[in-house]
Amino acid sequence: MFIVRRLLALVGVLIASSFLVFAAMYAAPGSPENFLVQGRTVSPDVLAAIRQQYSLDDPFLVRYWNWLVNVLQGNFGLSLTNRQDVGELLANRLPTTFMLVAMAAILIVIFGIGLGVIAGLRDGVVDKVIILTSNLGFAIPTFFAALILMSIFSVSLGWFPVFGSGEGFLDRVWHLTLPAVALSLPSAAVVARITRTSIREERGSEHSVMAVARGVRNALVVRRHVIRNSMLPVTTIVGVHIAGLIAGSFVVEYAFTLDGIGTLLVNAVQRKDFAVVQAIAIILVAAFGVMNLLVDLLYAAIDPRVRGVRA
């Protein structure tokens, strides 16, 4: 029941946002046919022919409907610039971005939550060092972190490649390690902070204190009462940040010249390649939606109050 409700909500969000994505492109200045003729002076007849070829003269809602029906069938149309199938274009690019985001997500979970838990449980020096590091990680812009990482680990030490996405799984992991680190830094820092605060709050919570008062061993209180309960807010933050990584990956892809959808999007926007931009925007929204759905499900698994368990 809970899942069904969430799925319906996700579908609603996707439909609404697909409309926004479609509408926004037409609200933007400049028109696609002007780009297609690339500034050459052409006769109105040619322009009209182009408009007809791309069905630009149809009423807005009709165009939206046709586009939506095609998208639902997995047909994102043709790129306006090189007449390639957008779906194919994306299929070539998605694995790099997906892997980059997945690796960054793993780093965020391991280091963000891990360091946050340690800082929350320890007082004194360990805590201070982790806070300082997290402040630093949060303050450094991603592109700058990318440059520093490259100059240290690729150029000076030669441990990692400077650009490219690699072939095959292990080679890809090797190529994407530095980009993933750069991408995960700010989010890992935020997650570490939230985790630390949450852990501290739960340490002082009445049910943790009373568990101690009942003679439950400290390690068990920490595991069962402090860490488990502190993961409620952390789950939300981690989910939002991982979903946001897809958008953030564009900067990193550019810095490390990776052939992901980020670079594709930047190029498409510059060339006003509607079909590509719309497709990527929809994928972003869908990924965000799915991520949020996963977080909700996880949340429900942890917290009976969210599951809607009633008396």
Add this chain to the structure above:
Amino acid sequence: MLRIENLSLTIRAQREEIPVLHSVNLTVGRGESVGIVGESGSGKSMTLRSILRIEPDGSTVTGRITFDGTNVLELSGEPLRRLRSHEIAMIAQNPHAVLNPVLAVGRYLVEGMHDAQGMPTRAAKLRAGELLEQVGIDDVDRVLRSYPHQLSGGMLQRVVIAGAIAGNPKLLLADEPTTALDVTTQAEVMAILDDCRRELGMAMLFVTHDLDLAAAVCDRISVMKDGVVVEDGVPDQLRDNPRHPYTRELMASRPASIAWHGSKGATA
């Protein structure tokens, strides 16, 4: 059995030292019921919490708290844990905060008996049901499966009481156990607590702001104000012949006492 001598407690909050208790002296004999009465912030709860060494982080405690001859303030590690699991149990004010919101009620009871007291899980599960019956719960299985947010405060406080008596401790610390409950269930829960205690012969240190309630269930009462015990005595003496002005104030501030004062004034 329990002897508190010159107990002083200071809490550190934002680098400021806030004195909470000043030389508190108190004793509880075996099977005896002792009340601590005072207004909010008078240090009653802190006195209870320092007995189990769960005062807030960064507090300084001085003085002596001896339980059966050992100084609790010097205990740590396993002996302290054993004191908490087997000798002294506490019932706090708000049961909704005491039970972990993400764990079922059954887990709370099993945690106390299995994880703290070392009883095998299966036996603990069976005993949990018996205990709930003992505190007057009928649909035991439903309650055991429920999560805290599904149950009323009165029901949960019975669960907490069941957990507290599970290990047959020598001393119950009750910190305003009925204050957070609906007025309609207060009397019921109080009666259950008092019955259990008497039946099992446990001593009780009962903290409340309600002098009448304390008088009803306690053998002796200490009146606290601003971290100091200002007066102690048996309930009748406090009621009929309060020596300290604060005790008199407490007596006068009871809702029921207005009429009583009126009649007194008429005869004077």
